[in-house]
Amino acid sequence: ARQLPPGPNVLHVLGYLPQLIYKPHIALQKLAKIYGPLLSFHLGIQLMVVASSPDTAREFCKTHDRVFSGRHLPTVYHNLPGTLDSSIVLSPECSKSWKLLRSIGQNCVFSSKAMETNARIRKAKVMDMLTLLRAREGQVVHLEDVMFATLANIISSALTSRNLFDIEGQETNDYKAMMALVNEVIEKTTTLGLVDFLPILKVIDFWSKRKAMDMCRKIKLTWGDIVNERRTSAKHDNPSSTKDFLDIVIADGAFSEDQIGNALMELLIGATDSTTITTVWLMVELLKNQEMLSKVRDEIAQTVEGDELSESLLSQCHYFQACIKETLRLHLPAPLLVPHRAIETCKVNNYVIPKDSMVLVNAWGIARDPKYWEDATSFKPERFLASRISHRGAHFEYLPFGTGLRMCPGSSVAFKNIQLLVGSLLHYFDWSLPNGKDLITIDTNEKYVTTLKKEKPLLLIPRLREQNLIG
Numbered sequence: 001a002r003q004l005p006p007g008p009n010v011l012h013v014l015g016y017l018p019q020l021i022y023k024p025h026i027a028l029q030k031l032a033k034i035y036g037p038l039l040s041f042h043l044g045i046q047l048m049v050v051a052s053s054p055d056t057a058r059e060f061c062k063t064h065d066r067v068f069s070g071r072h073l074p075t076v077y078h079n080l081p082g083t084l085d086s087s088i089v090l091s092p093e094c095s096k097s098w099k100l101l102r103s104i105g106q107n108c109v110f111s112s113k114a115m116e117t118n119a120r121i122r123k124a125k126v127m128d129m130l131t132l133l134r135a136r137e138g139q140v141v142h143l144e145d146v147m148f149a150t151l152a153n154i155i156s157s158a159l160t161s162r163n164l165f166d167i168e169g170q171e172t173n174d175y176k177a178m179m180a181l182v183n184e185v186i187e188k189t190t191t192l193g194l195v196d197f198l199p200i201l202k203v204i205d206f207w208s209k210r211k212a213m214d215m216c217r218k219i220k221l222t223w224g225d226i227v228n229e230r231r232t233s234a235k236h237d238n239p240s241s242t243k244d245f246l247d248i249v250i251a252d253g254a255f256s257e258d259q260i261g262n263a264l265m266e267l268l269i270g271a272t273d274s275t276t277i278t279t280v281w282l283m284v285e286l287l288k289n290q291e292m293l294s295k296v297r298d299e300i301a302q303t304v305e306g307d308e309l310s311e312s313l314l315s316q317c318h319y320f321q322a323c324i325k326e327t328l329r330l331h332l333p334a335p336l337l338v339p340h341r342a343i344e345t346c347k348v349n350n351y352v353i354p355k356d357s358m359v360l361v362n363a364w365g366i367a368r369d370p371k372y373w374e375d376a377t378s379f380k381p382e383r384f385l386a387s388r389i390s391h392r393g394a395h396f397e398y399l400p401f402g403t404g405l406r407m408c409p410g411s412s413v414a415f416k417n418i419q420l421l422v423g424s425l426l427h428y429f430d431w432s433l434p435n436g437k438d439l440i441t442i443d444t445n446e447k448y449v450t451t452l453k454k455e456k457p458l459l460l461i462p463r464l465r466e467q468n469l470i471g
């Protein structure tokens with residue numbers, strides 16, 4: 001058994017190339033139908049290996065988890081000062097700095113204790129969001145922007161005890177510039193995959209260098225002052241104040257200003273992007289299904305019983321939670337997870353997977369496979385009510401957050417935030433479309449930009465529900 005897994009030849013790959021770039025989850029699903037649940041092919045010089053079934057996903061993320069726990073670092077990051085030792089998401093191996101940053105993140109953001117400490121922050125930021133929406137009653141709201149700003153403020157408060165956005169002043173240039181920055185970083189790292197795979201495009205390598213410099217400048221602009229101010233102040237020396245992420249990385253002493261900026265940037269994107277996308281899809285699915293929407297609202301109202309809406313009450317709303325799980329099944333924000341890399345050569349199902357292969361798990365395809373899911377492409381939250389399947393990585397037919405060593409450390413944070421943000425939107429407001437059209441007409445077209453998001457913005461008009469007065 002010295003063979004690579006079966007797969008398309010160069011010409012066949014060329015035929016699929018546009019779809020592999022713009023809708024890779026769909027292209028890979030089609031290829032898996034031809035070549036089976038473990039396939040491989042060359043994209044330029046890069047060997048790609050794709051797992052498309054729960055069993056093959058288990059091989060990569062559990063049986064041989066350590067071997068496949070590497071990542072490829074896109075070219076742009078090689079040009080970004082300090083990235084190599086200041087990343088959780090892109091760390092090429094589960095290195096010492098990866099472990100350290102993940103454990104600092106655990107202390108300040110991801111763990112249940114940190115989430116408890118940060119409950120106060122979430123409450124305050126959601127109140128800011130509700131105040132904004134109340135002020136915008138009857139006007140058109142760009143829901144993704146509002147969700148993004150709220151989530152960005154929640155995470156930046158946990159990281160640096162600062163708001164990144166003035167949610168009331170959303171129209172200001174600062175806000176727009178920051179949005180553009182975050183989107184640019186995400187899009188660039190996606191398209192730059194091409195530069196890495198197709199050596200002929202190396203001629204535009206200089207372009208990636210320029211973009212890296214741009215990013216470096218903007219990261220400095222965003223966090224430079226905050227980091228320097230904190231370095232000179234004695235906050236992290238004061239044992240009585242709660243330490244945030246920034247206090248701890250500074251106190252560790254091992255990270256430069258560039259590295260701290262990169263780590264903050266990465267956590268900001270990790271925590272806001274996929275979560276924002278999920279809140280938008282959840283709203284779309286519920287607004288299109290008025291019966292389900294009523295069920296969610298009734299459940300929340302019965303649990304709250306006229307009291308203030310709270311996280312602990314929302315966590316008792318099982319139907320609403322099933323709706324969140326079903327949204328994460330049908331609209332996986334990271335359809336191919338984050339690509340893994342083989343750190344050494346390994347045998348899987350009697351095939352050889354060479355060192356440095358890029359390993360993709362088509363979690364999107366698996367979550368829509370009729371072999372494992374009844375009526376697989378319909379939105380049916382009920383399926384999660386009677387099932388023990390959870391998002392914690394033990395069920396390989398459902399991996400919205402991946403599993404194993406590189407699993408998303410923020411899955412519980414994400415779940416809590418989605419629950420609180422969308423629960424509040426639905427409990428306190430009614431929503432309609434700007435053109436007076438029926439909500440059922442909201443389109444569900446998707447756009448792939450590493451993440452899979454709604455293509456067109458969700459524009460909605462909020463109206464307060466009189467029966468549920470805010471605060």
Ligand code: HEM
Nearest residue numbers: 088089270271274275334337338401402406407408410414
């Ligand atoms: C609905 C929301 C989210 C989804 C669907 C999601 C999904 C994922 C996925 C699929 C991965 C890669 C797993 C793999 O490599 O196999 C990942 C990694 C990661 N996520 Fe999330 N995520 C979400 C929210 C968050 C939040 C809220 C945070 C931070 C608070 C976060 C921080 C990270 C980090 C740091 C990594 C890198 C882990 C590593 O490479 O060791 N994510 N996420």
